[in-house]
Amino acid sequence: MFCYQCEQTDRSDNLLLGCHSVKGNCGKDDRTATLQDVLIVICEAIGQYAVLLREKGVVDPTWAHRASYWVFTTLTNVNFNATVFQRMIADAIVLRDELKARYEAACTEAGETPVVPEGAAQFVPDPGMAGLLKQAPLVRVDANIDVLGADVVGVRNLNLYGLKGLCAYAHHAHALGHRTDETDAGIEKALAFLGDPPTDLDSLLGHALELGSLNLKVMEMLDAANTGVYGTPVPTQVRVTPVEGKAILVSGHDLGDLAAILEATKDTGITVWTHGEMLPAHGYPGLNKYEHLAGNYGSAWQNQHAEFAAFPGPIVMTSNCLIEPQPSYRSRIFTMGPVGWPGVRHLEHKDLGLLVKAAQALPGFATTDPERSITVGFGHDSVLANADAIVEAVKAGDISRFLVIGGCDGAKPGRNYYTEIAEKSGDDTILLTMGCNKFRINGHDYGTVAGLPRLLDIGQCNDSFTAVKIALALADAFDCGVNDLPLSMFVSWFEQKAAAVLLTLLALDIKNIRLGPTLPAFLTPAVVDVLVDKFALKPLGDPTEDLANAMAGA
Structure with missing residues (x-):
């Protein structure tokens, strides 16, 4: 494997910065890393054909929606489950082939010769895991570094990693039913660009800034989604000390998942606590209206081993920032959305009854501590x-x-x-x-x-x-x-x-x-x-x- 997309990356070798052993510092193994790289290439091919179809007047918002989700799963500390990636690759190949067929049919109907995209669209993944691992050098983020040099490959990856973050933000908005054709088209175009990128620094840097402009529109869309569904944030005091009773801890970023958990636990006597990046949820009137949204427990993601071990109830990870679950809480942690870890139970909104039962079976907080609070919602x-x-x-x-x-x-x-x-x-x-x-x-x-x-x-x-x-x-x-x-x-x-x-x-x-x-x-x-x-x-x-x-x- 080779990966240097996050701050955890191995810097022990000054000549080859990055995680390049059988396991990355984040806990991702080489098998999962390869599958993630393959999934990205297939998504780039989807972007190439989506752009060609747009030129024919054929548009479908589900393409950017699905691709954004798949790209999101490859972010740092999101999904480590190789089996899940194999399924997603299979689904992505089906979509890629469908778009290719639709494009070729549209050209035939118009009496035109189809364009044959280069790069990602030409990649044919091996159907077996052993074959995919052999193909890894073709799709790794450092592919062709011996020819192009570290500068070009690095800026190419600045584009890739910027797009990964952009797709994560887009998915959060899509999950709340918000999208725009402008951002859909931008995501497709950015994927297509990376499917066959130029090799000069100026073009790559120029496109990176275009991605920055697109990301501003995506974040604006996400802001409209969050405030449109849950109201405009207002300054709110948030309790940070325990309250006696059964409890669930919700970490990550996804407000829709938190809302579903709050609705599922309403009138059960279970309190819901936020963790990490979920803290600002308390400022939204549509979420704060739930009286059993009791407060925030713990701090940032990197402290979860100690904080999750000490929490007396089930824990739910709703987006990124998952670290390998420890034995002390592995049996009571759940994942939702793009998150995954082998052997950890994954929840959908429709089956949150399992989470409720887990909370009822665990001890919860034994006492109510003196109240302390912090303020969010600005x-x-x-x-x-x-x-x-x-x-x-x-x-x-x-x-x-x-x-x-x-x-x-x-x-x-x-x-x-x-x-x-x-x-x-x-x-x-x-x-x-x-x-x-x-x-x-x-x-x-x-x-x-x-x-x-x-x-x-x-x-x-x-x-x-x-x-x-x-x-x-x-x-x-x-x-x-x-x-x-x-x-x-x-x-x-x-x-x-x-x-x-x-x-x-x-x-x-x-x-x-x-x-x-x-x-x-x-x-x-x-x-x-x-x-x-x-x-x-x-x-x-x-x-x-x-x-x-x-x-x-x-």
Whole structure:
């Protein structure tokens, strides 16, 4: 196998950064890694034929919907079940062949000669596992690196990983019944691009920025889906200490899965608790209306081994961020949606009775602890409702700067950097946080400034659109560009959703983003130099110096 799509990647060999043994640091084995690579190639071929069919006026929204789901399953810490990937590959091949046949039929009807796509459309996967493993070098993310070089392959993969994150966001919206033809077409086009990509850096970098622009539209679609179904988030206090009784823990990102669990457990006496990226769900009126949505338990995904072991009820993983379940809780963890682990029970909305029975059979919390809480729900509507006051406070000098401190959390040393930035920030700054990186800073009371809490939790990593919308609205209010605002970004990355968000920020030409704690392994030093030169992208340094420079606008 070879994989370097996330921060967990093996960096012990400076000449070959990446996990390239029989098992990756995330727990993915070479068999599953190969199947994921094959699934991506088949999805790229689906994109190639979908684009050709669009040129013939043949459009079907299910193509982008299904491809997005399949691509989502290949993200870091989502699905580790080789058997599931074999089924998905078989289904994807059926769809690819169907699109090919429809395209050729449309050409025949029009009296035209069909175009024969190159690249992914020409790949014929071996029907057996042994054969697929032999084909692995043809489909691995480092394919042709000896010819193309690490820079070209790295930027090719920047496109791939950005698309993976984009497809994850699209799936979250699709799951709530929201889609647009523009984003469907964009996903198909992006898959087709990767099916037969160019080999020059300029074209690849240009397309990466196009993906960033597309991802902004996808995140806007997801924002409309979340707020359209569950209402506009409002500032909400969330309990973080136990309440006596039976309990279920829900982690991940998928609000639709959480809603289904809440409905299934209504009037059962079972309390439902969020974990990790599900914390912002409490700010949505359509979810917070359930009185048994009791609070948040635990912190970010990388702490789940200890936190899941200590939780006295069943646990449900609804999207990404799954780590290999430990024996202490393996029998009481469930997966939903794209998530999977061999031997772990997978739930659909229709069979949540099994989850209810598991909760009733387990002990639950034995006591009610003294109440403590944190506040979430500062979506763009809530923040921008105070736009006039914020603008006046900036003009009066009461607010000196906005610091965006957010993104993915992780176990790698160096992430206390973000805690230090928050703790060392002045009392006249406003801190905007999102993603599970929030757990690095949300346990502290930062007080208020200009009548607002200094720490504003704007949501999941999925809610990056909120940060963008706030920034663009403030730029309009001040009649300036985003880079002229008193705004600095300290972004933590871990996996492919973060890659998609980074591309969106770059596509908006936002400068001076501080990214870390380490830079992605697929970004070679030469590519990093390009991003530093073009966008003033900044690797993390000393937090005190970085904060001083950011406060000075650098």
